[in-house]
Amino acid sequence: MQNQSPPPVRVRVFVSGLVQGVGYRYSTRNQAKYFGLGGWVRNLPDGRVEAVFEGDKKAVEKMIGWCRRGPTGARVSELVLEYEDPESDALPDPTGNGNPCGERDSSASRTFEIRR
Numbered sequence: 001m002q003n004q005s006p007p008p009v010r011v012r013v014f015v016s017g018l019v020q021g022v023g024y025r026y027s028t029r030n031q032a033k034y035f036g037l038g039g040w041v042r043n044l045p046d047g048r049v050e051a052v053f054e055g056d057k058k059a060v061e062k063m064i065g066w067c068r069r070g071p072t073g074a075r076v077s078e079l080v081l082e083y084e085d086p087e088s089d090a091l092p093d094p095t096g097n098g099n100p101c102g103e104r105d106s107s108a109s110r111t112f113e114i115r116r
Contacts, residue, residue, distance in 0.1 A: 010039075010054040010086040013067055017077035019049045025114050027071035035059040038110030054086055055110060 015024070020043050028041045028051055037059055041051040053063050070076050 006057065008055050008086040009057045009060045010052065010084045011060055011064065012082040012084060013051045013053065013064065014044075014080040014082075015049040015051070015067055015070070015076055015078075016047070016080075017070075018073075018075040019070060020047055022073035023071050024049050024074050028067070029112050029114055031066050032063060032112040035063050036110060037063055038112055040113045040115050042115035052084075 025041045025043065028049070032039060032041075032051075032053060035055065037053045037055040039052040039054050041049060044050050051067070053060050064079070064081065068076055068079055
């Protein structure tokens with residue numbers, strides 16, 4: 001019997017407060033990569049930051065905890081979470097062994113981008 005990884009978790013996060021102009025997006029990307037998460041982050045016209053994180057449940061929870069604090073200089077006043085269906089189940093087979101989801105939790109198969 002194969003040891004299967006738990007399914008990934010996906011969450012959309014809206015961060016309010018002093019979160020633009022303080023390096024929040026770049027720090028978010030660095031933290032997400034550190035935790036092996038995929039997704040993206042962007043500034044919104046209303047002054048909030050929006051981010052999507054996908055990956056291991058524990059890593060996503062740690063990332064949410066980091067978002068509550070943010071980088072030095074940020075002042076987070078509110079965090080709104082919206083859980084979504086993960087998209088990584090459709091990742092191609094990176095191993096070539098016929099198991100299309102075999103490495104879906106590998107940080108090598110995840111990218112995290114800054115959107116404008």
